[in-house]
Amino acid sequence: MGTPFFAAQVLEHLLTLDEVEIIGVVCQPDRKMSRRKKFVYSEVKEVALRKDLPLFQPEKIKDLLPTIQDLKPDKIITCAYGQFLPQSILDFGVINIHASLLPKYRGGAPMQHAIMNNESKTGISLMKSVLKMDAGPVYKSKEVDIEINDTLTTLELKLIQASKQLLSQSILDVIDDKIEPVKQDESKVTFSLTIKREDEFIDFNRDQLEVYNHLRALIEEPCGYSFINGKRIKFTKVSLGDKVTDLPHSTIRFEHPEYFEISTNNGMIKVLECQLEGKQRQKASDIYNGYHQAFNLRRLNYEN
Secondary structure (H helix, E strand, O other), X not given: OEOOHHHHHHHHHHOOOOOOOOOOEEOOOOEEEOOOXXXXXXXXXXXXXXXXOOEEOOOOHXXXXXXXXXXXXXXXXXXXOOOOOOHHHHOOOXXXXXXXXXXXXXXXXXHHHHHHOOOOEEEEEEEEOOOOOXXXXXXXXXXXXXXXXXXXXXXXXXXXXXXXXXXXXXXXXXXXXXXXXXXXXXXXXXXXXXXXXXXXEXXXXXXXHHHHHXXXXXXXOOOEXXXXXXXXXXXXXXXXXXXXXXXXXXXXXXXXXXXXXXXXXXXXXXXXXXXXXXXOOEEHHHHHHHHHHHHOOOEOOOOO
C-alpha cells in the first residue's frame, strides 16, 4: 500500500526480491490535477499497471477489507499510502516504512521537518503499524546523513536507497516474525505534520540558516515562495551567501549575473533559480537580464 514516488520505488525493489510475492497493490484514487483538471495516475499505480499487478484504489480503505480477506496476505507493507488503516486491516500484520528515525518525526512530512530543523541525521524505520500514528514498535532502522546542501529531493533519494537496503536485509525476517520489534521511547517523540500551503511561505525576517533550511526543505516540490511587487516568486534553487549583511531583511540585491541575493537578519541567501508568477522556471542569469534594474534593492513581501 502506497501512493507517491517514494512508495513506487519501494514497490519496484520488492518486485526484485525472489522470496517476496506481491499479490495486490493499493494506492489512493486518481485525482484531478493541473488547470485542465485531468486525472493523473500516482507513481505506484503506474508501476502496478506496468507490472500487471492487481490494483485497488478504494476511496475508503475499510471498504477493501473483504478483498484483503480473499487475498489472504502473509503481511501488508505500507509506504506513504495516505490513509489511516482500521484495526480490522492492521490485524493482518502491517509493516510500515517510515522516513525518519522513530520516535522522532512521526507524521506525514518527516523529511521536510528534519531539514527545516537543521538535523544532521535522519533515516528509515521499519516498524509494526498500530492504530496510533507511527507509534508502533520498530523492527529495524537505518541512519542517513543530511548534508548542508541536501534538499528535499536529494534527501528523498538517499532515504529510498536506505529503504531498499533495509528491505533486502530484513524484510523476510520481519515477515517470518524472526525479529522482535522494539517499543518506541515515548519521552522522545516529536511530530512532523503535513506541509500546508501557509507553511510554504518564506519569511526572510529570520536568521540566515533558518531561512535556508526552510527553502531547501521544500525543493523541488512544492518550493517555498514569497512576493515581489505583489507577484509570487518561487525559489527553486538556492545556496548560502555571505554570513553578514547591512541590508534590511528581505532586500533583493543584484551584484552578480549568475545569481541574486536576498537578505535575512544576519546574512544573504543566493537564488540560483526561481519562478516568477506567470512565468516558467528560470535561471537567475535570465532574471538578471530582464529584471535586475526593476528588482535591485527592492524588498519582498508586497513592499514596492
